[in-house]
Amino acid sequence: MVCGSCSKASGSLKCSRCKMMTYCNRECQAAHWHTHKIHCKRVEMSPQKLQLHFTVGRSGPPITFHENIPAAFCQRDAPRDLTSRWVSQLVDTHEEEVLVRHPGRPCLYCGKPAIKLHTTLAITLHGNPPTVFAMGQPLCTKNRNDGCAVQAQATIDQGLQSPDFPGRGTEIYKA
Incomplete structure (x- = not known):
């Protein structure tokens, strides 16, 4: 954290x-x-559940988690500094489980064992239901400046521009 x-x-x-x-x-x-x-x-919790959808790599079905969400974060005027911190912590909390569900998944860029997900988030907390799309690239490194991490960010940036991107029109958070 x-x-x-x-x-x-x-x-x-x-x-x-x-x-x-x-x-x-x-x-x-x-x-x-x-x-x-x-x-x-x-914190007053919303009666709605946040849907957190992880997509790992270039294909495969999303892994979905349903989480409690503070009611204040479901408002359009929710403070960005708090919502981004909360969502980032939530994603970090589930990252290990997502990697475990993909055992032996290699880094997409060099083939070494993945130890980290490089994620980009598309968020609609004021939607019904509140939703986070976490696009994760399995990487062999935790350093954002290593070659594989740089390639992963370029791939994610390209995907965000795609007309097929499911979170199109949402605010993008890079975590």
Whole structure:
């Protein structure tokens, strides 16, 4: 998880009130409170379930998860910083399970064993039902600057422009 204060990838301490913002430690949480308190409140969950659809690689059926979603995130004016952080954390939470469901799936670009999904998200949280399309490319690296990761991003960018893209017209988040 990413720290809401310093943006390091070590944020494992959650805000005890909203349960969504994460921090490295109490110092980062205290430093960020002046910004976070504007959006921080007890979370009321929507009666709808978020549909999270993972598509892995170039083919195959999507893997779907149904998740609770905060009611405030189903509104068009939901704060982008909170929704993007929440969705990214949700995708990260399911990434390992998605990789497990595709055992032995190699990196699409070099054939080495995949250890990470390079994902691009298309999101319609205010839709009925709220939906996230996570397009994942199995990669052999966690470094976005390695050759396979660069190729994966180029492939995803091309797919987003396709008239067949199922999330066409949605806002694109790159995670």
